[in-house]
Amino acid sequence: MTAALRFDPIRLPPECERLRKEVRAFLADEIAAGTFDPHQPNREDTDAPEFSRRVGERGWLGMTWPKKYGGHERTFLERYVVTEEMRVANAPTRRFFVADRQSGPVLLKYAPEHVKMDILPRICRGEVCFAIGMSEPNSGSDLFAAKTKATKTDGGFLINGTKIWTSSAHIADYMIAIFRTSPPTKENRRHGLTQFLVKMKQPGIQVNPIGQITGQYEFNEVVFTDYFVPDDHMLGEIDGAWKQATSELAYERSGPERFLETYYVLTELVRAVGNNPDTRSAEGIGRLVAQLHTMRRMSVSVAGMLQAGKEPVVEASIVKDIGTVWEQQLPHRVRDLAAFVEENATNRETLENQLSFAIKTAPKLTIQGGTTEVLRGIIARGLGLR
Amino acid sequence: MAESENIVAETAEKIFADLADAQTINSDSDGGWKAPLWQALTEAGLPLAWVPDDLGGSGASLAEGFSVLSAAGRFAVAVPLAETMLAGWLLAQAKIASPEGEMTVAPASPRDRITLNADGTLSGRARGVPFAKVAKHIAVLAGGANGPSIALVDAAAVRIEAGLNLGGDASDTLTFANVAPIKIKPAPKGFDQTALMLMGGVARSLQIAGALESMLDISVRYSNERVAFEKKISKFQAVQHNLAKLAGESAAALAAATSAADAIANGTSFDDAFFLEAASAKIRCSEAAEKGAAIAHQVHGAIGFTVEHILHRYTLRALAWRDDFGSESYWAVELGKLVAARGADELWPLVASR
Numbered sequence: 086m087t088a089a090l091r092f093d094p095i096r097l098p099p100e101c102e103r104l105r106k107e108v109r110a111f112l113a114d115e116i117a118a119g120t121f122d123p124h125q126p127n128r129e130d131t132d133a134p135e136f137s138r139r140v141g142e143r144g145w146l147g148m149t150w151p152k153k154y155g156g157h158e159r160t161f162l163e164r165y166v167v168t169e170e171m172r173v174a175n176a177p178t179r180r181f182f183v184a185d186r187q188s189g190p191v192l193l194k195y196a197p198e199h200v201k202m203d204i205l206p207r208i209c210r211g212e213v214c215f216a217i218g219m220s221e222p223n224s225g226s227d228l229f230a231a232k233t234k235a236t237k238t239d240g241g242f243l244i245n246g247t248k249i250w251t252s253s254a255h256i257a258d259y260m261i262a263i264f265r266t267s268p269p270t271k272e273n274r275r276h277g278l279t280q281f282l283v284k285m286k287q288p289g290i291q292v293n294p295i296g297q298i299t300g301q302y303e304f305n306e307v308v309f310t311d312y313f314v315p316d317d318h319m320l321g322e323i324d325g326a327w328k329q330a331t332s333e334l335a336y337e338r339s340g341p342e343r344f345l346e347t348y349y350v351l352t353e354l355v356r357a358v359g360n361n362p363d364t365r366s367a368e369g370i371g372r373l374v375a376q377l378h379t380m381r382r383m384s385v386s387v388a389g390m391l392q393a394g395k396e397p398v399v400e401a402s403i404v405k406d407i408g409t410v411w412e413q414q415l416p417h418r419v420r421d422l423a424a425f426v427e428e429n430a431t432n433r434e435t436l437e438n439q440l441s442f443a444i445k446t447a448p449k450l451t452i453q454g455g456t457t458e459v460l461r462g463i464i465a466r467g468l469g470l471r
Numbered sequence: 472m473a474e475s476e477n478i479v480a481e482t483a484e485k486i487f488a489d490l491a492d493a494q495t496i497n498s499d500s501d502g503g504w505k506a507p508l509w510q511a512l513t514e515a516g517l518p519l520a521w522v523p524d525d526l527g528g529s530g531a532s533l534a535e536g537f538s539v540l541s542a543a544g545r546f547a548v549a550v551p552l553a554e555t556m557l558a559g560w561l562l563a564q565a566k567i568a569s570p571e572g573e574m575t576v577a578p579a580s581p582r583d584r585i586t587l588n589a590d591g592t593l594s595g596r597a598r599g600v601p602f603a604k605v606a607k608h609i610a611v612l613a614g615g616a617n618g619p620s621i622a623l624v625d626a627a628a629v630r631i632e633a634g635l636n637l638g639g640d641a642s643d644t645l646t647f648a649n650v651a652p653i654k655i656k657p658a659p660k661g662f663d664q665t666a667l668m669l670m671g672g673v674a675r676s677l678q679i680a681g682a683l684e685s686m687l688d689i690s691v692r693y694s695n696e697r698v699a700f701e702k703k704i705s706k707f708q709a710v711q712h713n714l715a716k717l718a719g720e721s722a723a724a725l726a727a728a729t730s731a732a733d734a735i736a737n738g739t740s741f742d743d744a745f746f747l748e749a750a751s752a753k754i755r756c757s758e759a760a761e762k763g764a765a766i767a768h769q770v771h772g773a774i775g776f777t778v779e780h781i782l783h784r785y786t787l788r789a790l791a792w793r794d795d796f797g798s799e800s801y802w803a804v805e806l807g808k809l810v811a812a813r814g815a816d817e818l819w820p821l822v823a824s825r
Binding site: 090092093094096097105169170173351352353355356358359360361362364366367368369370371372374375376377378379380381382383386399400403406407458460461462464465467468469470471 | 687710712716719726732733754
């Protein structure tokens with residue numbers, strides 16, 4: 086067989102189901118207290134620092150990290166349950182989500198001990214927000230074309246250049262970014278980039294908001310002018326960021342956030358059609374639910390593999406490819422199915438508002454965090470085609 | 472996968488590799504390969520894998536049997552292995568011993584009904600019953616005044632109109648006109664035609680997923696051999712992306728089918744969560760069969776459209792299997808009704824139940 090793709094069925098253990106109940110109760114309390122409205126994914130300001138701290142207090146940040154850094158040494162499957170419940174409830178996770186999923190694990194692996202001791206416990210308490218500095222005005226999917234320079238100086242590096250499409254940079258306390266420390270070599274065009282931890286909200290960094298077609302301002306242009314980064318904020322090997330980038334992908338690409346982004350329109354459609362749907366609505370809903378269930382089982386399976394210490398990069402890319410295409414199409418399918426919903430359905434206005442937002446959100450889902458084209462290239466490599 | 476599943480699956484794989492090589496059987500027009508294959512499968516105890524020892528079978532676990540079906544799908548096996556396994560399983564539900572030889576199950580469609588008459592005979596019609604023409608016995612689920620019954624019927628007592636499915640395998644119409652069964656017993660409490668259809672649907676889902684694995688495998692190999700425009704076609708990005716999509720469909724089918732099989736093997740009741748697993752598997756695997764078969768043929772070009780090439784053995788069977796034990800449209804309607812009846816706020820708890 087060419088490609089031994091593995092998606093072994095994982096049954097969530099009992100501790101996950103206990104945890105799920107706790108998370109649901111917590112979110113119900115937050116909704117009752119007015120922290121957020123689960124029916125309103127398109128709120129103006131998705132930053133919720135107090136909510137973030139309360140999530141940290143519950144022990145739901147840095148769940149899989151060592152206790153000495155403030156973590157809780159729980160399983161990837163437990164983290165999975167917390168993530169999916171938050172996502173389905175439309176909880177405001179912006180402030181902590183990137184740090185918990187991606188930046189923390191990078192620091193755990195590559196940061197010096199004193200930096201870990203300083204920052205990781207604060208991530209676990211929900212106090213700090215992270216951004217990721219990858220794309221630049223002329224390098225997006227082609228990550229290794231990045232030009233923003235880190236020039237060696239006394240005790241550190243001076244950064245000059247521009248990052249762009251940087252989500253949350255306007256509220257972030259830190260950014261993990263790649264900068265050019267050497268030119269690429271003839272043999273390896275990926276050579277010469279280095280990963281750094283950058284402290285935001287300092288002189289030398291200017292954050293300019295960029296309006297999105299949804300009406301939100303969640304990404305930014307970040308301009309560095311002679312910004313100083315100390316030596317101990319270099320992460321991993323100098324010029325060797327390319328070796329460090331790939332193993333993160335399985336974490337980043339396979340989570341429930343990769344197919345649940347527009348889930349709310351499906352719930353609202355079910356509400357709108359009522360308990361006795363006609364055949365057309367029933368079939369449409371049945372297919373969507375079957376597709377959703379399948380993706381979730383694939384995604385849980387990848388979480389199980391991560392828990393077992395594997396690096397299922399191809400499987401994770403498949404989950405993101407299928408999942409993001411699905412969540413992109415979902416609002417359009419729901420719009421189709423809602424076409425004959427009774428004018429007087431009680432939630433008609435909610436559904437219409439949600440559809441409008443979800444349809445405007447849809448185009449970004451197959452672009453952010455690795456485009457469909459990049460993912461299919463990775464899958465093709467895994468199949469032995471390139 | 473547990474160790475024992477591996478051994479049973481490996482036994483099946485080895486038999487298929489030795490006696491059901493796709494290229495060999497594809498050029499064997501008189502079907503002379505079928506008898507040795509069936510004999511080897513029988514000697515290994517696979518057709519009656521799901522029948523306990525005391526009822527004449529080999530007493531394998533559900534999980535072990537499911538792994539055999541995955542292997543059967545990977546080889547697109549055209550003998551009634553899945554059907555005999557399902558028949559033995561159905562009979563065992565009512566503690567009826569399985570006879571030797573090929574069997575099949577009726578009904579094989581959720582819309583067909585067989586009725587138990589007051590005089591103890593069976594009446595009704597079942598369409599699209601796989602391999603009925605070659606079966607010696609038929610395991611029947613019949614409805615009656617006192618609820619469902621399970622019966623063992625001599626195939627010779629039933630009128631069989633021969634038909635063929637897309638893959639060229641027997642798919643027949645059975646007419647039961649006051650047929651006296653060899654044995655009949657009440658179905659266990661809670662067991663009904665939906666349970667039979669879901670079990671059959673999961674079997675077909677595993678077979679479709681297996682066939683898709685093979686479609687991916689032979690399509691990738693072909694793309695690495697075939698040269699066009701002075702390079703291997705696997706080097707064209709359009710072809711790479713098509714194959715990546717095929718891998719995605721194969722992965723989705725595999726995940727959906729094995730998840731449902733796992734739910735049955737480790738479940739205790741046919742509840743809503745189980746319905747979600749089994750119905751979703753049939754829906755998603757059928758969708759994957761459509762998308763995957765189209766890509767596999769596209770990659771192969773004209774050669775894949777020929778009788779001589781083995782590709783059709785997998786693509787046409789995967790497409791045919793969509794129709795058995797309820798199509799994807801049927802299960803989508805049923806699943807949609809279930810979801811709607813539970814209400815919007817109970818959708819996520821259902822999806823997140825495992």
